[in-house]
Amino acid sequence: MAYCKFQADQLFTGYRFLDGPHTLVTDEKGTILDMITGKADDSTQRFSGILMPGHVNTHCHLELSHLRNRILPGQGLTRFISSVMQLPQPEQQERAQHMASADREMYRNGIVATGDISNGPYSMEQKAKSAIRWYNFLEIINLDEAKAEEQVERYRRMEDEFMRALPPGSATALSPHAIYSVSPRTFALINENTGGKTVTIHNQECADEDELFIKGKGSFIDFYSSIGRHSLPFPVSGKSSIRTWLPYFNNGQTIVLVHNTYMPEEDIIFANTYALQNGLQLIYCLCPNANQYIEESLPPVDLFVKHNCTVALGTDSYGSNGQLSITREMAAIHKSFPHIEIATLLQWATLNGAKALQWENDIGRFEKGRRPGVVLLQNDLSASQRVI
Numbered sequence: 001m002a003y004c005k006f007q008a009d010q011l012f013t014g015y016r017f018l019d020g021p022h023t024l025v026t027d028e029k030g031t032i033l034d035m036i037t038g039k040a041d042d043s044t045q046r047f048s049g050i051l052m053p054g055h056v057n058t059h060c061h062l063e064l065s066h067l068r069n070r071i072l073p074g075q076g077l078t079r080f081i082s083s084v085m086q087l088p089q090p091e092q093q094e095r096a097q098h099m100a101s102a103d104r105e106m107y108r109n110g111i112v113a114t115g116d117i118s119n120g121p122y123s124m125e126q127k128a129k130s131a132i133r134w135y136n137f138l139e140i141i142n143l144d145e146a147k148a149e150e151q152v153e154r155y156r157r158m159e160d161e162f163m164r165a166l167p168p169g170s171a172t173a174l175s176p177h178a179i180y181s182v183s184p185r186t187f188a189l190i191n192e193n194t195g196g197k198t199v200t201i202h203n204q205e206c207a208d209e210d211e212l213f214i215k216g217k218g219s220f221i222d223f224y225s226s227i228g229r230h231s232l233p234f235p236v237s238g239k240s241s242i243r244t245w246l247p248y249f250n251n252g253q254t255i256v257l258v259h260n261t262y263m264p265e266e267d268i269i270f271a272n273t274y275a276l277q278n279g280l281q282l283i284y285c286l287c288p289n290a291n292q293y294i295e296e297s298l299p300p301v302d303l304f305v306k307h308n309c310t311v312a313l314g315t316d317s318y319g320s321n322g323q324l325s326i327t328r329e330m331a332a333i334h335k336s337f338p339h340i341e342i343a344t345l346l347q348w349a350t351l352n353g354a355k356a357l358q359w360e361n362d363i364g365r366f367e368k369g370r371r372p373g374v375v376l377l378q379n380d381l382s383a384s385q386r387v388i
Contacts, residue, residue: 002028005044006387009379011035012052014351014365014372017343024051024366024374030388031371047376051387052346053365054112054373055326056353058285059200059258059314062114063122065098066090067319073293077206078219080294082226084319092122099126102324106315107131109325110375110384115200115256115285115314115357117175121158124165135357136162137175137200140186143233148185152193171198171357178202179245180212180220183233187248198358199249200256200285203242204263206295210240242267246274254281256356258314261291261299268307283356284309286348288332289323290316301337305344312353326353327377327384334381346377 004026011022018035023044025034040046064084071083090098103126106114113133116123119141127134138158142151152174159172174190176182178201182190190199204210208218216236224230237244242263249255257263257271275282284304291298304311315324330345350372354364363372374387 003033003043004028004388005040006047006051006374007040007044008047008049008051008376010050011366012050012343012346012350013367014053015347026374026388029371030373032366032368034368035366047387049379050346050377052375052377053350054363054375054386055110055349055384056312056357056364057106057111057114057315057324057326058256058283058312058353058356059117059287059316060106060114060324061117061317061319062099062102062126063095063118063120064317064319065102066095067317068098068322071319074296075294076219077294078208078223080320082223085227095122096126098318099123102318103130103132106324108386109327110373110377110386111324111326112373113354113357113359113363115198115353117200118162121161124162127170128165128167133359133363134166134170135198135359136166136170136172138162138172139175139177140190141177141181142183142186143181143229145183145185145233148183148189151186152189156193173197173199175199176201176245178205178209179234179241180209181233184248187245191249191251191253194253195251196253198254198256198356200258201245203257203260204240204267205259205261205291207262210262213237213239213241213244240264240267242271246271249280250278252279254283254356254358256283256285256312258285259287259291259299260284260304261295261297263300263303265300265303265307268303268309272307272309281355282310283312283352285312285314285356286329286333287314287316287321288329288336290320292332293320298336301333301340305340310352310355311348312356313348325384327381331381342381345381
């Protein structure tokens with residue numbers, strides 16, 4: 001067996017930094033064999049920076065990779081959605097070229113696993129040959145209550161297609177896009193079909209999302225009118241959006257709440273309490289660069305820390321981000337919240353993302369027998385690269 005030895009300024013395990021110099025030992029495929037205390041020997045590759053497990057991108061839209069530099073920033077969420085809908089759909093060959101480029105960038109930056117939104121089969125071929133492991137969230141958008149069964153059955157067939165096309169170790173789950181784009185019956189059917197799985201949902205990405213369900217007002221009313229719809233897919237509840245949709249889930253799911261840009265403290269407390277009482281696991285996925293691009297705002301990161309939330313990181317798509325790099329997401333948080341410890345950010349980028357996708361037994365941490373990938377992160381969080 002060939003051995004690989006690596007040492008850097010610091011070694012982060014997925015949980016913490018190790019004190020003093022340590023050498024990480026792997027086989028030629030990256031399986032962790034040991035972590036040895038002491039200075040490097042002549043057979044050790046020495047780096048400047050931080051050695052850490054491979055990054056997990058908990059939220060991405062690979063199939064939207066063709067949107068790079070095509071949507072103006074700072075428009076707000078409803079105009080962003082309208083822009084995505086109005087742009088012409090590319091031919092599959094063009095879409096495939098952009099997806100391949102995005103896949104390569106994520107791999108180079110050290111991403112080993114991705115929770116990816118899929119609205120169609122467009123990304124299957126790229127994922128089948130990718131070196132990244134994919135959890136495919138088959139995102140259902142259905143405003144029509146009467147078509148709930150039909151739409152869910154359509155996505156169940158797509159789920160079968162994904163599982164046949166992708167290598168062992170991949171995963172799929174039906175998921176709702178957001179409370180403002182999915183009917184009540186559709187939510188109930190998704191709950192029935194996802195017991196024990198990880199599902200994801202865009203949550204409180206803009207202030208108007210809450211206004212829609214509390215008061216029946218805001219920019220979503222104009223958005224619905226623009227697409228010819230004159231009734232809401234969900235009745236006004238008088239409650240915030242998460243208090244409206246979360247009670248539809250009670251089937252042992254891990255739920256990845258994405259963005260959470262306008263989530264108040266009382267809703268964090270509500271969500272965590274509901275999850276504890278109903279056997280759910282909540283993951284709060286932050287995509288700060290996309291939040292700044294679309295809404296020119298950042299989520300209340302300190303509140304998630306205060307309430308011991310499990311936080312993970314995502315990139316969103318090229319439509320709302322100039323790069324697909326978990327390192328750049330960490331750097332964005334560090335710039336605005338410098339008091340949050342680097343070790344905390346690194347855990348969000350690794351172990352917590354692995355927990356979100358229920359792959360923490362394989363990736364996200366350095367432990368003997370695991371193969372999480374090895375990434376070199378610059379000490380100033382400016383860049384990262386895959387080592388093995």
